[in-house]
Every structure is written in structure tokens, then in C-alpha cells.
Amino acid sequence: MPPLLAARRLLPLAGVAAFALAALSLVDMYLPRPYDGVVLESDAPGQLMVADVVDGSGAARAGIARGDRIVGIGREVLRSEAHAADQLRRHRIGESVPYLVETPRGRREVPVVLGPRRIGSLTYLGAALLGFVFFAVGSFVLGRRQELLAARLFYLLSILFLVFLVCRLRPASYSTVDVFVLHTGTLALLLLPATFLHFFLVFPRPLWEGAAAPLPVLAARRVRRAFLVAAYVLPLLVYLYNLWFCLQRGTWILISGAPRASWWLLGVYMVLGLTALGANARRFPAVDQSGESSTSRDVVERAPVVGRPRNNERRGAWFVFLGTLFGLVPFLVFTVGFPSVRHTERYLFYGVAPLVLVPLTFAYAIVRFQLLDIRVILRKSLFYTVTTAVVTALYAGGIAAFNWTFQGSAMERSAWFPVLFALAIVLGLDPLRRRLQGPVDRFFYGELPRLHRAMVELGEALSADRDPGALVHELVEGLPRQVGLHFAALYLAEEGELRRAAGPASLPAAIADAPELYRLLHGAGGLAPIELLTGLAEEEALPLLQSLAAGGVEVAAELASPRRRLGLVLLSARANQLSWERAELELLRGLLAQAAIALETGLLLAERTRQAELEREMEIAAGIQASLLPASLSFAPGWEVAVRCRPARHVGGDFFCELAHGDSRNSAEVTADGNGHRPLGNALVYGDVAGKSVPAALMMMAAHEVLHSLALTDRGPEELLALANRRLYQLRRRSFVALGYLAAAADSEDKPGTLRYVLAGQPGLLLRRADGRVEELPLCRHRVPLGALADGDYSLAEVAVGPGELVLGYSDGVLDARAPAGDFFGAERLAAALAVAPADADGAVDSILAELAAFTRGEDPFDDVTLLAVGRRQEVPPDA
């Protein structure tokens, strides 16, 4: 909305102009130029009627009094104020100038000694100071809440009040500056009621919004605009028409610079404005601490205007209503009514003076009830300045009293007197100052130290406690108690959402993790009022923020340690109804950072404890797992075997074992395999369970037991593996076991030293020939791992192994072992290692493991590593 933006830019400029005008007007009053001390009646332009005479001035000494008329200055009969100013400029300060004055006893000529311009009375200066203070408050409000129409109108009000108080109430003299300033003040006064009316139409909330809107007719934008334009323009038109009428008749009947009709119109405006404010105040709920009587939409609508849609709004509005009422009724009676009806302006002062109540009550309501969310200026500047002024005045009074007491005495003439005197005053005053300053500081600044102390205590409690549960309790229960909140709530981040760890049940149990909320909070330094976040939020986070506001949440803070984001802390409004100040929010931010670190530490400690327990359990499991692996192997006569298994964790997924074929000790009873071959000795299996750690270990144990159980049923290797596959598939469908099965076949004449094998998912076997060549044995036809599919079909392959030859089986952990540079160990390195390995099985396995360790530079293996070597001895035992 470019026009609105333009207006927002223009408004501060108008304020700057008004401030400059007011300041220059004040400066002009004290410029060193000749002045007689006469204050003119501002409502009798051109008549030079004396409204007042400055005490001690030349005019006062010459006997000029209120009600007289200045007829001539410097031997010239005056035509106008400008003529008088021109006459005065021709003279110097200290010069005696003849005046012709019309008094009730006739015209008389008096000499007036001109003095420096010293026109401002204390009353006027007080009014001017009030105007500047009000303007400062208005500027502060605009700076804080420029986006609000109410804030902008309040600023405009403060501008108009400044101009009215400084310019319209200015004790006027002869200069054209006086005339200009007075007329500007009159214009401000004419605009003031329309601005009042406009302000009361939207403050604390627009009268045309909401279900019970008192003025729904203004909801239409066009109607509203037309109404407001008329409201602003009408007084000016009436004023101009009256002035024109006065000029035509040649008579000026003015009241405080404006014609009588203008005043009556302005009175009507005031009444309308008060009615609007009263209607506005009446529709607020009397008690709404929980916010239940308001819809969330209502709350959001009101929040930007007043900050807190509760009792404050109602009380603040009533306060402003009463202040305006008591300020305006005397004004209308004494300043408008009496001059109009009784034709006397004797009581003007009693009408103007109470008008001061209006800005005062506005300022108080804003500060006390935070209607526009400020209180800093008055608390930190004005009150403190006043207190300092009181102390200074006491100091000055002390000096004066001391001087007066010893005046004319011999002591006063002593050179030591000033020193002792100053010392005595300081010694006497300093305790007094301390006594005064203490209560003042406690009264005006007490909340911050109290909060600081509460924060320190809470911080200590948080630091001392290592239990996360106690920490949460301290944060959610202790914080409201210490800093006076209705409640606090803690949401912890768990599995992609925020879960309420503690806090009132009226808040949602869980809220979806909102990245935008975190972004907003991060941008605000980790902590911000909900109201502010609502103003900044886009579509994503808006519903969440609205629901939180509806739940009475006023401040949201991110709870995060340097490592991670822990969750969210939500704080309600304060029980004392005061809003958070920046310093307080900074303290709170620090405290929450401290709490986050403490909570993080607690959580880590708990985690470490759990981990230690787990590790201990893992060690036990590893022991159990290790106990399952056979300590020695008796593969088959004439064969030697060596197996090494290195799990990647404490417990691993790789395993090996021997499976007895019936009574392995009685080879004749051993069931023949599918090909009718009889096994020799025990079968050797080595497995690799998919996955690692505990799940893999459990699967490994299951596979181990299944294989052993089935081995006891004297089934052939193909059937045994098929049954084992089905069983493992039933156990856990998402896991499987890669298995290698080796068995030595009984020697026959045509096939001596045959090794039969099944590879269900395991890598291919390597065979080192007697001449040192290494060749990869062909893979089996079916090699699906056990448990991967419901039905498995496994077939045996065989290879003839000569004396001194060695077959190497291994898990994929061997091939996947990585060097620090990232290279895999791979099949080629394995084959090369096997080629140069010692001839015996043990030596070969150890040699390859050493090579593997050298390759990985001693790093823990990425996966479980299993190496298995089976070889035929050189000499066949005589009993074979």
C-alpha cells in the first residue's frame, strides 16, 4: 500500500516540523531583544490589549496593568502588533521609551524602560514541558509500533498537543512570530478534536470490528473514509467561514483564536469521541485471564493494537475515558460555554488547565496498562529526572538555608567558610540522597534487580541439578514462581515433533516441528513475544502462533545448546500485568541459554549412562557369542582347518561352526548327500548375518541354533540348508544370513581329497594349488542367502583338493575392509595375499589377517571379518 507507506514517511516529518516549530518558538521567546514585559490578549488581534504584564518588567514598573491598551510606542500610534514590534526593534535594551496607554482613567503617557525578552512564565514552561514529554511518548510509540494506525494517530495527537501547548498557550507579544505561532496553535487545536475522534474510533480496537461492533456501518471502507474526511475537514471549513464572516463584518469575536461556532463544533467532536471511547471500553470482557472468552481470531486482531487483550485493555480504556472526560468537560464549560453564553473569559484558565489531564492520562494509561506497549520513557527519564531535580532542589535549599543562617556573621567572612560549608552540605545531603535514591530506585527500577536475582537463583538451581527431570521441573515450575508468570511450558524435540514435556494441559500435547518458527526465533535472538512473531510469520507458522496466543502464551523461546536444538519454551503473561522490557528479555534469554546447556548436559549424562550399561551388556553378549564359536575344529581326517572371526562391534554377525552329520564319530551312519557321497568328518559352516551389532548377533545366534538343531536330524546338506532357510525366513523377514558350507567327502579312488561346498550368499572360495597358483572356485548354481526368500534351493559343488593345497573361504568384510585413503582390500589383494601365505592353514589365515591389518593400518574393521582355510595335509594318516 504505497500511499500508506508514504504517509508513514510523512508523519515523522510532520513531527519534526512541529518539534522544530515548538522549539524555535520557545527559543524565540528568550532571544535577547528589547521587550517591555507586556503579554497581549491573543483573542483581540490588532487591539493591543494587555492580557498580562511580566513581573519586574519595564511595563510593570511603569504601572501598565491587565486590561490596559497599548496605544502608542516610541511616539507613534500603533496600527498593529507588527507595528509595535517594529517600533520596539528601533530601541535598545535599557532604553526608556515613551508609551501611550489607554487605562480606565483615560490615556496617559508613561516611560517604559525596555528589558530583555523574558516572557515565559513558569506555568507556560510547565505546559511546554508537558507538550514535549507527550511528544516524546508519541515518538516512542511510533518508533515501536509504526505499523499500527492507533500508534500513528497517537503520534499525530502528540504532535497536535505539542503545538497546542507550546504555541497556542504561548504568552504573545507584538512580533509577527507570535502571531504566526498563535495561529499555528489554533490550527492544531482545530485538528485536535478530529484526531481525538479518529483515535477513539480505533483505540483500543476499531469500533466497526468484531461481533458486537458498536459502529458496524463504518465497516464499509468507503463510508468510513467519507466519514473521516468530513470529520477532519468540517472544523476547518467552519473556522474559515467564520473568519471570512468576521472579516466581512470587521469584528473579531474569538475565543482562544477561533470563532465561537468552531468551539461548539469541537465540543460536539469531543463528546462524540468520548462516546466512542466509552462504547469501546464497555465491550471488553471484564475478566479474561485465560483468554477463553475470546476467540483466537479476536485475540490476534487485538494483539497488534494493545498487546494484551485482557483486563488491561478495559481498565486502560476507562482510564483514558475518565481522563479525557475530566479534561474536556471543564474545557467545554469554562472555555467555550462561559465565553459564549456569559460573555466572559474570566474563567479561561480553569478550562485550559484541566486539559492537561488528557495527555497525562493517556501517558499514564499507556505506561501503566501498556496500551501501546511502552513505559520506558516515563520510568527511565521523566521520573528519574524529577527525582534528581528534587534532590538537587534539596541541595540548593540546604545551601540557601545555610547561607541565610550565617549571613553577616564573622564566620561567613572566613576563607574557610565556603569549604566547611560545602563539606557540611555534602555530608548532610549525601545520606539523604542515598535514602531518597534507594526507595526511588526500588520503586522505579525494582523489577529488574528482582528479576535478575530470580534469574541468578534459577540459574544456580539449573546448574546444580544434573537430572533432566529435575531440570525440567525447575524450569517449568520454578521460572513462573521466580519471575511471576502464570505458567511456563517446555516442549522437547522428539522424532520430528515437539512434545510437551511439562506445562499446562490447556496447551497442545504435541506440536509439529515448525522450521519457520525456529527461523523467526533465531532471527529474534532465540526469544521473542508471540505478538511480534505473529506479525512477522507467514502462512506456515501463523496458525500455530495464533493457537499459542489463544492459549495465553506471550513469549516463545528456542531451547538450544551449541550442539543441537532441544525444544521450545513458552511463557505466559506476567502476573503483575507489566510487559517485558528489553533488559528483562535479555536476562530471560541468558537464563534459557543456561537452561539449555544444563538440560543438554543432563541428557548427555543420561545417555552416557545408558551407553555404558549397553556396552557392558554388549560385552556379555560378545562373551556369549564367543562361547558359541568352537574353540577347536576337527574337520576331517587328513584335512587341516583354521578359522578366524573378527566382529566389527562387540557382538557381530559373522560366525562359524561345525555341524556333525549324525554321529560324526561313526562315519558309516552318516547320511549320504544328494549325490550319494558320504561326508567325511564334520561339515564346516561360516555365516555372515546382514547388519551389525546386536540385531546381527541375535540373528547369528538364531542361525547357529537352527543349523545345529537341523544338523541333529541327519538330513543331507541341501535339505538342511533348505529347512534352515525356511526357519530363518520365518524369524525375521528383513534379515538374512549369507552362509558357506564346507564338507570333506570320503576319499574314493577316482576322487581323492574332494571338498564339497555350498555358497549361499558368501563370496566365492579361493584355491591355492600346490604350485602356488590361486584360482577362484566356481560358484554354486543357487546362492541366495538363508532367510532371504521363503523357499531356497541349494546344491552342492565340489572340488578336488590335493595334498598341500589350501581352500580359503571368507566373508565380504574381508573384501570391504578399507584403507585410510578409502581403497577397498578387494579380491585381488586377497588372492595375492593367499598366494604368498604359508602352506599351513593357520599360517595362511594369520598371514592374510596381518596383510589385512597392514592395509587398514590397524583401524577397526568396517564389517565383521571371517577367514577360513581348509587344506589337505601332505601325509595321509595310516588309519584313514
Add this chain to the structure above:
Amino acid sequence: MRRPQIVIASTAVLIAAAAGIAAWAALRTREQPEWTTHSPAALAEFRLGMDAYQKYYWQEASRHFEKAMALDPYFAMATRMLMRTDVGKQRSAELRQRLAAADRSRLSPREAFLVEYTLAQSAEAPREKLDKIVADYLRRHPDDPYALAQQADLYWEARRWNEAEATFQKLLAVDPNWVDAQNKMGYASMAQGRFAESEDRFRTYRYVAPDQANPHDSLGELFVLTGRFDEAQHELDTALRIRPDFCQSYLNLLEIARLSGHPERMPSIVDTAQKNHCSAEMVANTRCFTRLWDLYLARDWKRLAAVFHDPCIQERNVAPILPHLAAVLDGNLALAREMEAFEAKRESRYMTLGNPVVPHTAAIREVAEGDLASALRDFAKTDAELQYRGLGDGSFKMYNRLQWAHALELSGDHAGAERLVREVAAVNTAMAGRYAGLAAPRPPAANTAARTAASAAANSKAG
């Protein structure tokens, strides 16, 4: 447009309008164009002459205007102003010719108007023509102070007092420092008995021009008329200190001496006036007056009545009021009638349309003749003719009222007489105090019937 913009724009427009009005007013109050001359020195002399003229220092003004004309022979306004000072008929005719030859196209509208008016006035044009010239110009320039002053003077000379006063009022609204207007407004107020307002006017006049003798003299004259002799003495002394040749003040001092009961001071006042170059005519007149007053105080009615045949009355412009009274009191009614016939042929010395001396002297005689009804009628006529328009008129009016009150007493209307004396006392207590020993005629003792009739008539008229 958004609302805050409307407010700001309205404020800006109003401030701009206020600034515009102020600028317009400032431009309007600028000084009128200067007088047309190519010579700055002539202009300076002319201004000095105007200043002296405003102060009624005719000779001084005349010198400055002469110098201005010498510096710029075509300076029309200097020529015109010189004509207005007392320069003699021949010189005036010469100046008129020069003025008529002036190139009016070079002059400002105001100067052209003043030239036209002055030429018409010097040609003794009918008053209607003068009125028309002024009215025409004022229609175009209604606030021109020179034209307003001219118009007010026309009314003043025509004794249209109300119109003159209104025009002076308007002139003072335009230029409150126009001292002649202040002075004449003071006299206008004085004429109608508004002495406080008159005093304010004269005080304002004195305030603006304290270095002039005339405002002090005017104020002094008012004080003499109202019996505030000490203040009058102070003001008149001040006037004479400023300008010892300000001869009008000597006349006022003579009045103080006469009314305050110090006739012994009168000769020395006249001597001083003579020493300070007051005109011989004026000195002779005042000596006549002093002599008449001495005889009046001595109650030497025969000698006082005989003065009528002296040059004092026959040749000087001195009214025969006291000789006529003396003749009546001496019982020489024939001489009194002769004096009345003589006075009836003379013009009024007073600011009146008719000659008030004529009904007054007739009334005095009628009292002595016992014709009180006629006497009361003539006293009333005299009173209606006279106003307090200056000390001479005012004194005569009060004196006439005292004689009128005496006549009312004779007619039995004591209340009417008392009221008249009270009215005189309200203006001048000292004058009213003279009623007790007033030298007044008495009717023949046997004329009782006439007294009764006169009483009835007085009741109906004096009221």
C-alpha cells in the same frame, strides 16, 4: 489518498494560506509611493516642510517648500504645499500658474488628485465641485489618507461636524499618526461635550508630536475650558517654551487669568505676546479685551459702554458683549440697541453658522425690558448655536447659560436655573462659581405679569 495524508495535506494548505494572507497583509501595509521628484535633496526638503506643516509651523514649512522648489522647479507637490501656506495673493497666483502647468502624466494618482483639487480650490470653485473631485478619487482609492484628510477638511469647513468626525475617524484608522486628524477629532469631541474623549485625542496628539506647540496648546485650551487651570497653565507654558511665537497660547493664558481671578496677569501676557512677535492685530485685540475686562471688574458701566465707540469695537474684531451688558445695566437701552444693530452686520467670530452674539445681546436687553419670554427664547437660541468648539465658543456658551439661568430665576423657574448652573459646573466649576456675583440685568420692578408669563414660557422651553 489515505487519511494521514489528508490531514497533513490539509494542514499544509492551511499553513500555506496563512502564510499567503500574512504576505498579502505585509504587502498591503507597505508605504505609499514617494512624491514625484528627480531630486533627492528636494524630496528631503519637502519632507521637512510637510513635517513643519503638520505642526502648524507655517513659516518654517514655507521655507522648506521654497527650497524644495528651488531644487526641483517641477516639483508639483512642493508648489502645491507652498500655496497652502500663507504666502500672499500674488505669490499664490504665481504658484497656481506653475501648478497648472505641471505635467500630470508624470505624477502619481494621488499627486494628480491633489493638484486638481488645489487648482479647483484656488479658483474658488463651488464646494460641490470640490466634493466631487474628492469623492471621485476616494472611490478609486478609498483608503488614501490625503484624500480622506481633504474630505474631512471640506466637511469641517462646511461645519458638517458629524460627517467630518466620521471621515477623520476613518482617516485615523488608516493612519493613526495623522496628527491634524487627532487634533480635529479632539475638538470635535470637545464640541459635543465629550471632554474625556477629547482629552484622549489631545493626549494622543501630544504623544505623537511632543515637540510641537499645538498639541500642548490644544490640551491647554481644553483644560482652561474645563477649569483645570493648573494643568492648562503647564501645557500652555510648555507650548510657549517650544514655540514662544505660538500666539494662540497667549490668548488661552489670558483666559486662565480672567477665569481664575487673576486679571492683573493679563497685561503682562499681552506684553509677552507682543515681545514674541505676535501679530499687531492680535496684540491690539487682546489689549482691547484686557481693557474691557478691567472696566467690567470695576463695574464702571458708563465707561465700559462707551468703549463701543472706540476702535476696540469699531475697528477690531472684538465682540461688544460686555459694552452691551454695561449699556443695559446703565439703563441705556438705546445704545444697547445700537450695538445690536452694529453686531448684526458683522460675521460670527465663533464656529457657528449664525452670529450667536446677536440673540445673546438681544436677550440681555429683553430681560432689562422685562420681556423675559423673549429673553429666554433668545438665550436658548444662543445656546443652541454655540458648542464647546474651542475656548472662545465654550466660554461664551457657559456665560450665556449663566445669564440664561439668571433670566430663569427672574421668571421664577428656580429648578431650571439650578439645572443650567449645574451643567455649567459640570464643565467648569470656576465658571459656575461666578453665577453668584453675576452682573446681570433686571426687569422693571412693576412688571409682575410679564414675569409670570415668562415663567410659564421658560418651563416649556428651557426643559
